[in-house]
Amino acid sequence: MKKYRIGIVGATGAVGQEIIHLLEKREFPVAEARLLASSRSAGREIQACGNLEVVKETNSDSFKNLDIAIFSAGSQNTVTFADAARKSDCVVIDNSSAFRMDKDVPLVIPEINGDALESHKGIIANPNCSTAVALMGLYPLHKRFGLKRFFASTYQAVSGAGAEGVTELENQVKNQISNEPSPPPPDSDPVFQHPIAFNLIPHIDDFREDGYTKEELKMRNETRKILGIPSIQVSCTCVRVPVLRAHSISINAEFDSPVNVPDARTTLENFEGVELWDLPNALRYPMPINYSEKELCGVGRLRLDHGFSNGLAFWVVGDQLWKGAALNAVQIAEELISRKCLKNL
Ligand code: A2P
Numbered sequence: 001m002k003k004y005r006i007g008i009v010g011a012t013g014a015v016g017q018e019i020i021h022l023l024e025k026r027e028f029p030v031a032e033a034r035l036l037a038s039s040r041s042a043g044r045e046i047q048a049c050g051n052l053e054v055v056k057e058t059n060s061d062s063f064k065n066l067d068i069a070i071f072s073a074g075s076q077n078t079v080t081f082a083d084a085a086r087k088s089d090c091v092v093i094d095n096s097s098a099f100r101m102d103k104d105v106p107l108v109i110p111e112i113n114g115d116a117l118e119s120h121k122g123i124i125a126n127p128n129c130s131t132a133v134a135l136m137g138l139y140p141l142h143k144r145f146g147l148k149r150f151f152a153s154t155y156q157a158v159s160g161a162g163a164e165g166v167t168e169l170e171n172q173v174k175n176q177i178s179n180e181p182s183p184p185p186p187d188s189d190p191v192f193q194h195p196i197a198f199n200l201i202p203h204i205d206d207f208r209e210d211g212y213t214k215e216e217l218k219m220r221n222e223t224r225k226i227l228g229i230p231s232i233q234v235s236c237t238c239v240r241v242p243v244l245r246a247h248s249i250s251i252n253a254e255f256d257s258p259v260n261v262p263d264a265r266t267t268l269e270n271f272e273g274v275e276l277w278d279l280p281n282a283l284r285y286p287m288p289i290n291y292s293e294k295e296l297c298g299v300g301r302l303r304l305d306h307g308f309s310n311g312l313a314f315w316v317v318g319d320q321l322w323k324g325a326a327l328n329a330v331q332i333a334e335e336l337i338s339r340k341c342l343k344n345l
Contacts, residue, residue: 003031004337007066007090009058009081010073011035012044014163015095018326019070020048026330029337036062037073060084067342070329071095086122091342093124093329100125100222107225110331111273112139117332117341124332127226128218129324130154130238134249135226136297136323137316140271141264142227145310146256149233152219155241155248156204157288158196160320165191169242172197192240201240213238246288247320254308261302264312268299273323278302286317297323 006023010016016037023030033049035056042057056062058077063069063085071078075098082099085092099105106116107125109132117124127135134152141147158165168191174180176197194201205215220234241248268276277286278300286298297318305311318324336342 001029003029004067004333004342005032005034005065006030006333007034007036007063007069007085008048009036009062009069009071009077010095011046011048011055012037012041013072014159014166015072015321015325018321019072019330020046022322022326022330023049026334028330028334032066034062034066036069063088063090066090068093068333068336070333072325072329082123091120091122091124091336093126093332095126095325095329097128097218098125099123100127100218101225107222108332108335109135109139109226109328110335111136111271113226113228114335114339117335117339120336120341124336126325126329126332127222128215129160129320130156130215130236130247130249131219131222131226132324132328133247133297133316133318133320134219134251135223136271136274136318137249137251137268137299137314138223138253139227140267140274141253141255141259141312144263144267145259145312147227147229147232148254148256148310150251150253152234152236152252153250154219154236154238155243155250155288156238157243157245157247157320158192158240159245160204160247160324161191161240165196166244168192169196169244173242196240196242198242200242202237204238204240212236243288245292245319245321246294246317247324248286248288248315248317250313250315252305252307252311252313254305255310255312257310259304259310259312261304261312264302268302273297274299276300276302285315288317291317292319293322294319295322295327 036058072095075096078098219236285300301315305313
């Protein structure tokens with residue numbers, strides 16, 4: 001079997017570590033795993049795909065003789081290094097928002113629009129974590145009933161803000177439980193603008209003039225691009241919650257055709273990547289605790305929506321570090337190989 005040389009930019013971060021784990025777990029055919037990060041981590045040794053690898057500082061030569069580079073180091077680093085990767089004929093799969101809305105860059109969830117990979121020009125974007133999880137529930141229903149518009153409220157875990165977000169929540173919880181005086185302010189800025197332990201913060205990313213945050217607009221704009229429905233109406237509120245891992249989203253969706261719950265259940269049950277976990281009387285509904293480190297997204301609380309004529313309300317949960325980032329990126333790499341579109345540009 002042919003094996004591939006993979007670079008991981010941001011290999012020391014929350015998503016990078018999951019990418020390494022998933023390449024191993026899914027037995028991705030790796031010929032070389034090149035671990036790239038900032039100068040801070042250069043020289044660190046990390047076990048990856050059967051070898052002890054030394055982390056290297058990312059520079060424009062880092063992509064020579066690589067087939068694929070998966071970037072999870074923030075938009076600025078993608079912008080800085082993506083061209084160097086393309087010049088080395090290395091296909092970029094990017095977890096940041098840098099190129100998601102670029103018309104020449106496919107924005108892909110393999111179960112939904114894997115065919116968009118056929119026209120890539122060297123960069124492929126991974127969707128925003130909440131959008132990916134929401135669309136895993138919405139897309140099969142859209143195929144069956146025709147999506148008209150939807151409202152979403154997200155409950156986003158702290159690991160969505162990187163490894164430092166997790167540390168911040170853990171430290172705040174420890175300090176509050178032990179009744180210790182507040183620690184001195186950290187040298188670096190806190191990750192969250194307000195306490196996150198025992199709190200909710202209805203604010204992720206910058207506010208825009210219309211009162212929405214950039215994160216909330218991603219749900220609308222990326223949905224339009226992935227589903228190929230430029231006119232779809234979406235209103236979203238994104239909330240950071242004191243959960244370590246897995247994002248949850250409450251969705252109220254209106255459809256073109258009449259809906260019914262039995263058909264909606266069958267549709268969801270038959271969709272790859274989704275698990276219907278919906279027995280409310282047995283207290284069975286998806287929760288972040290059950291969907292952490294799980295490849296499937298869970299859908300539950302499915303019911304007719306009293307707010308619309310053709311409406312469904314449901315709750316979808318998925319590991320945002322996996323389906324919202326690392327897993328989706330590794331699936332894109334697998335799909336590029338199976339579709340034979342890992343070509344030089
Ligand atoms: P480093 O650990 O050397 O800072 P997270 O999202 O968990 O905060 O992780 C961010 C990732 O992005 C880390 O692996 C981090 O590496 C990496 N990173 C940050 N700055 C750069 C840079 N200038 N070049 C390459 N990788 C970077």
